[in-house]
Amino acid sequence: MTDKITVSALQLALGGGVEENIANVTELVREAAGKGAEVVLPPELFEGPYFCREEDEALFAGARPTADHPSVRAMQALAEELSIWIPTSFFEADGPHHYNSLAWIAPGGRIAGVYxxxxIPDGPGYEEKFYFRPGNTGFKVWKGPGERHMGVGICWDQWYPETARAMMLLGAEILFYPTAIGSEPHDPTLDTSRMWRRAMIGHAVSNVVPVVAANRIGEECGQHFYGHSFICDERGDIVEEFGATETGVLTASFDIARVRQHRAAFGFFRDRRPELYGRLAQDL
Incomplete structure (x- = not known):
């Protein structure tokens, strides 16, 4: 007996305006649904060009409350029409506070929660601390297809093994990472695309869990986004991938019952020693 879940990751250029970008994402979401995807992951902050390259107070005007954000509203309509889940990254305004957030949108268009x-990174080309407060939700895991639990981290979260392990301990059975990453202005010779993949593949292996990563591509105001979106299985083997230039949809299916058996057999969670890990939570 199988317990199959089909998931997709989208890769595309997002250098246009809000309406154009949402229309392009919508087209790929429809394509993914047509391939049987039950959960479709667009890249991070897909409503426009990646605006955190520099500090510009005028760009705060693009933030909206969750229910009013154009990306969220568009994906709600699609989720309702197509009966799928769409983890939707957006620039959130909550009173005087601003966050890099994700709405877990369920079939029917319901917002099941926000992460x-x-x-929050801070460096040349990625000045996110100017725009976003650190999240105050804690890590989140939501019910997805077949009542199975899905975990989502956003971009910089993907570098932290603590993020993946925390979501696993909350019951996650697939991990999703929407991303906006590319060239490093402080060092044009540095290509982090291989490191980026290895970090998430490491999460897959050490937690025995499939990982889905969606990145943007193309040039935006002198910054290059390198794509390389991928889906890997619970053993870290790449099952679907793009390079640096392809636009499209990656789709893969996983038998969650089999994945759970593999996780139990490896014994990583059986052999954990939480009483020895206190140092991990000390900021010294």
Whole structure:
């Protein structure tokens, strides 16, 4: 007996305006649903160009409350029409506060919850601390297809093994990472695309869990986004992938019952020693 879940990751250029970008994402979401995807992951902050390259107070005007954000509203309509789940990244305004957030949108268009990005980067080309407060939701796991639980981290979260392990301990059975990452302005010779993949593949292996990663591509105001979106299985083997330029949909199916058996057999969670890990929670 199988317990199959089919998931997709989208890869595309997102250098246009809000309406154009949402229309392009919508087209790929429809394509993914047509391939049988039950959960479809667009890239991070897909409503427009990646605006965190520099500090510009005028860009705060693009933030909206969850229920009013154009990306969220568009994906709600699609989720209702197509009966799928769409983890939707967006720039959230909550009173005077601003977050890099994700709405877990369920079939019917219902917002099942919101996760606010926990780890906020700050550096040349990625000035996110100017725009976003650190998330205050804690890590989140939501019910997806077949009542199975899905975990989502946002971009910089993907570098932290603590993020993946925390979601696993909350019951996650697939991990999703929407991303906006590319060239490093401080060092044009540094290509982090291989490191980026290895970090998430490491989460897959050490937690025995499939991982789905969606990144943008293309040039935006002198910054290059390198794509390389992928889906890997619970053993870290890549089952679907793009390179640096392809636009499209990656789709894969996983038998969650089999994945659970593999996880139990490896014994990583059986052999954990939480009483020895206190140092991990000390900021010294």
């Amino acid at each position: 606010r990005k926990s780890h």
